Amino acid sequence: MSVRHRVQVSGSVSASVECADDQRLLDAFLRNNVYLPNSCNQGTCGTCRVKVTCGSVSAPTVDDDVLTPELQAEGYVLACQSTPDSDVTIEAPTESSAPRHRLRDLTGTVSEIRALARDTVAVFVDVTEPLDFSAGQYMEITVPGAGLSRPYSMANPPSTDSTLEFHVRRVAGGTATDRWIFDSLSSGNRVDLRGPWGDFVHDLETTGPMILLAGGTGLAPLKSIALEALSLDPEREVHLYHGVRYADDLYESDFWRSIGVAHPGFRYQPCVSRETGVGRPGYVGDAVADDFATLRGAVAYVCGPPAMVDGAIKACRRRRMSARHIHREKYTPATELASVEG
Ligand code: FES
Known part of the structure; x- marks a missing residue:
């Protein structure tokens, strides 16, 4: 059974959230309206870095080009990869302009798979209620039986519609595409999704080209x-x-x-x-x-x-x-x- 720890966030906005010892910090933040910059959710971009000032976390080794050794020595970790070992205090850039939409787990139903181009399809997934997200964000879709998920961006704009549109290109030998989406996925199938993730868009309301x-x-x-x-x-x-x-x-x-x-x-x-x-x-x-x-x-x-x-x-x-x-x-x-x- 997982143990829950308290994670205190300091910075321009203070917050306190519960995080299980097998839950990533970023996941706990986004589910509790604490919005951090985040992009890949894979530990490869460095966008979600936070500084641990008290307590300890576990995380896989981080490449030096994602988080420099100097920053790691100062206590910086990647929130998308780190799980708490104890109650923790972190400093986070909570004043960020990251999109503010609560992270959710959803189950949807494939309503259509439409051929777009060679080895490329649009997959339409109906969810039970409209998803709150910003243009440019993505969902992680669980690949059944594979123990993994893959990120796909929404191609539809945010709206009151509850159908999500994803574009998928076949990757030869790919677990998600070749062996699932292009092989057996069809209309009526249920899919599990988690999101929205990412902060690609910052200033859609600016007026320049x-x-x-x-x-x-x-x-x-x-x-x-x-x-x-x-x-x-x-x-x-x-x-x-x-x-x-x-x-x-x-x-x-x-x-x-x-x-x-x-x-x-x-x-x-x-x-x-x-x-x-x-x-x-x-x-x-x-x-x-x-x-x-x-x-x-x-x-x-x-x-x-x-x-x-x-x-x-x-x-x-x-x-x-x-x-x-x-x-x-x-x-x-x-x-x-x-x-x-x-
Ligand atoms: S390293 Fe990219 S979001 Fe965490």
Whole structure:
């Protein structure tokens, strides 16, 4: 039986929560309305670091590039990986602009699986009541019988609707995709979800141009962000670049063109890096650098594989976008999972 400890949070906001000795600190905080910056929930980004000032916690070894040895020596730990061994006091940046939605465990029912592109589907899951989340956040979906879960971003914007939309690309040999979602998952199946997680979005209500750069199914959170931004301001200047390797990997192009008809400030740019004839040839970062002499005053949201994200960020910086206005979410295939899958 698990033992419960008291975790006292100090900082600009003070709070006290109970946390079981087999429960991660971040999980306990988010279930109790203590909102910390968090992104990967995998121990790979360092976003959720907190300082233990009293008591002790257990945590797996952390890579030095996630938390420097100096910070570890000062008592910093990753809240998404640490469990309490005793009553604990921590210092946390509770003044964060992280989305404020309570973490929940849900069971949903698959209502539709829709082919989007080669090896890519949209999975629609009905939950019993609308989920409170921010555009850009994700859910962890439990893979039945595998003892693991996988993160998938909501592609739908927050709304009163209780259907969640996820984009999934098949990973050859992948436990979640090849051996479950693409193999046996079908309409009517029940799925377990936990979330929402992540703090990709910070300032949707700013007014400058919004540049969205997606690689593959990194389009999912950017779809949610674009639709939410356009519902807040239908005239908003939004530029969506969707990068894929081959034309067969593009999806929802007609949908995005229809958004451009309805919203005069919206531009859609499909970019194909390994063949010509459909979309713009090359990478999304190069397309952005070609299209803008300067990106001062603009905000960017970038989501996709690490190399694509790094290239897109460099392009935005070359065009003088402020680093604090560039928000990123890296994901990698499940075989080397580091952050959000898509
Ligand atoms: S390391 Fe904890 S959220 Fe990324």
